[in-house]
Amino acid sequence: MGLLERFAAGDLEAFEALFRQHQKEVYAWIVRIVRDSGIAEDLTVETFWHIYRSRERFNPQGNFQGWARRIATNAAFDHLRRARRETELPDGFACAPSENPAIRGEIREQIRQAFQQLPAKYRLVATLALIEEQPYRSIAEAAGISPALVKIRVFRAVRMLRKKLNSLGVEVGAK
Amino acid sequence: MSNEENNKEMKELVKQAIAPVKDTELRRDLWPQMLRKLNEQLPPVPWFDWALAAILSALLLVFPNVIPALLYHL
Numbered sequence: 001m002g003l004l005e006r007f008a009a010g011d012l013e014a015f016e017a018l019f020r021q022h023q024k025e026v027y028a029w030i031v032r033i034v035r036d037s038g039i040a041e042d043l044t045v046e047t048f049w050h051i052y053r054s055r056e057r058f059n060p061q062g063n064f065q066g067w068a069r070r071i072a073t074n075a076a077f078d079h080l081r082r083a084r085r086e087t088e089l090p091d092g093f094a095c096a097p098s099e100n101p102a103i104r105g106e107i108r109e110q111i112r113q114a115f116q117q118l119p120a121k122y123r124l125v126a127t128l129a130l131i132e133e134q135p136y137r138s139i140a141e142a143a144g145i146s147p148a149l150v151k152i153r154v155f156r157a158v159r160m161l162r163k164k165l166n167s168l169g170v171e172v173g174a175k
Numbered sequence: 176m177s178n179e180e181n182n183k184e185m186k187e188l189v190k191q192a193i194a195p196v197k198d199t200e201l202r203r204d205l206w207p208q209m210l211r212k213l214n215e216q217l218p219p220v221p222w223f224d225w226a227l228a229a230i231l232s233a234l235l236l237v238f239p240n241v242i243p244a245l246l247y248h249l
Contacts, residue, residue: 159182
């Protein structure tokens with residue numbers, strides 16, 4: 001019996017082996033979304049807890065990594081939804097070295113705050129697409145939506161950010 | 176300026192304001208944490224199982240001569 005079959009049958013040792021194989025990849029994906037290493041660790045454990053509980057629904061012929069990433073994305077999404085307006089972007093992950101001297105600290109802070117206030121489903125795709133520069137196809141597979149919908153959500157997120165910044169007096173293109 | 180250009184400018188601003196996560200390396204093995212969670216979440220023994228065990232123990236105390244027969248059948 002293969003590892004995935006043993007896992008699906010409830011073998012704890014098989015689950016441990018899968019955990020050790022995939023924990024780094026799952027963590028790396030989650031930390032890109034939530035941008036906090038401690039929270040990402042907790043959500044990684046949460047993801048595997050969900051994986052373990054759902055083992056009977058897993059098809060051993062299927063793609064474990066893709067399945068795990070999908071569950072990880074859901075866990076991160078739930079966190080973003082709960083944490084909206086409650087948390088700040090951690091300082092350690094905050095700012096890129098400014099290539100444009102026009103982007104002053106104050107404007108940068110306003111962009112970060114506006115980004116923070118995006119609804120979770122937009123923030124999720126915008127973080128992965130705009131900041132982490134992940135391919136739309138990967139984001140779509142992880143979020144369980146079509147690449148076209150990812151593109152639409154990114155477009156809407158950018159439009160929301162622009163409106164928000166314009167309302168704060170930061171001129172980004174036409175209103 | 177067209178909407179598309181505005182959005183492109185906005186995307187650039189976001190990229191410059193918020194950096195990608197540089198350190199995506201997991202620093203420690205999370206299996207011990209996972210194992211703790213698995214152990215915490217194991218379902219508790221239902222009350223009727225405890226009641227059944229108590230009744231069985233009481234019966235064995237009252238009728239100790241059934242113990243060999245019970246062991247034989249186990």
